[in-house]
Amino acid sequence: MTRWLGAVIAALFLIGAGYVVFLNPDPVVVHVTPRRSYTPPLAAALLTAFAAGGCLVGLAAVVRAGRRGWHSWRARRRTRHEARRAALTDRARALVWAGDYSRARAELLRDERGVPDDAGRIALLAETHLQEGDPAAARSLLDQGLARVGLDPRLLDLLAEAAERSGDLRAAGEALERARLGQPQSPRLARRLRDLYTADGRWNDALRLQGEIMLGIRGAAALAGEEGTLRGLRYQAAFAETDGRRVARLLLRLAREEPSFLPAWVSAGDHLAHAGRRVSARRVWERALRHQPAAVLLERLERLHASRGRPERTTRLYRRTVRRHPEAQAVLLLFARHLIVTGALDQASEALAGLPEPLASHAVTHALWGELHRRRGNDKLAAESFARAFGSDGGFLASFRCTSCQRPADTWDGYCPGCRRWGTLSAAAEWAANGAAR
Known part of the structure; x- marks a missing residue:
């Protein structure tokens, strides 16, 4: 059908051209240059002009079609290249999972001249070095990759991991700081950077970043956990102050805000005692003791009273603590030990005899009984008690x-x-x- 249609069109074209020639037999002057001219028949001139226009239009169409064909060929070639790269990347990823890191690198570097220009392939290459325990090679590769593809957060994260494994916490922190410039809202990068600050002892930087992390938390459980981290960072950041009195004030403020946070109470009292303010230190420790009967507080107070020659204050403190915290069985053991040390052996015997089970059968209790009998001069009972405490093999x-x-x-x-x-x-x-x- 198409051939017949073409034949009909060609026949009509020839008929039309012959008709034009028949109607225009007279010659016409056509000037090509100022000094050169031709006198073809008018019909020939018209048909030549028409044919030249058709050739120009056809040439333009051929050029456009050629350009479309060229772009299409390049697109197909690019698609085939990308598909091949994707296949190589998938195969390399499978090799990494299988533990064949050298073959994975060979797959990733095939058809590449040096470091790849794709962040995903660079990251996979760096992972092969990290999995082989070679963070130095991973750092060198990532530095070159970042220079080629720019500040990619994923590559910077891997660079931080490689630097951390190398022991260079400062460089790891700098890499994560640059990564956060690209993704400032990433909680994962923020937590990693906070942990690096903590490991490097940069407590004030970690504290500042922890505040930013908490602003993006919505869940109550997650917020409670981050609040605990915030307290710990505030505790550590307080020690960075050069003024001892300010350190004590910061610790006391933290202790009052969260009375169950024992380190703040203990360290605040330690700073006050070191500054010569023993009365203030005693009050801080006694106030903390109302919240929790910790052995470290009792030890601090006992040592303070002993240094001032007032062991009877420690005895009253233990009795008051036992009444306030009857469930704290450790206080009973510490009280018995204190009575033995101060020579109140009869009271110590009553305290040990009143211990509930299974605390009464514990090795520490038997050791206290042994020390009590030894001080009374009952060597046989002391030996039996020590044997119960340590066993036959000591x-x-x-x-x-x-x-x-x-x-x-x-x-x-x-x-x-x-x-x-x-x-x-x-x-x-x-x-x-x-x-x-x-």
């Missing part, structure tokens, strides 16, 4: 402690769940021998 083989994280254990085990290491548990005798060797 506790040298029955108790163990991890040499890495100091976690205690009743029985030996090849694995320590505290630090997730193996072969680190040592008996008490080994600890004693190692301590003596030092």
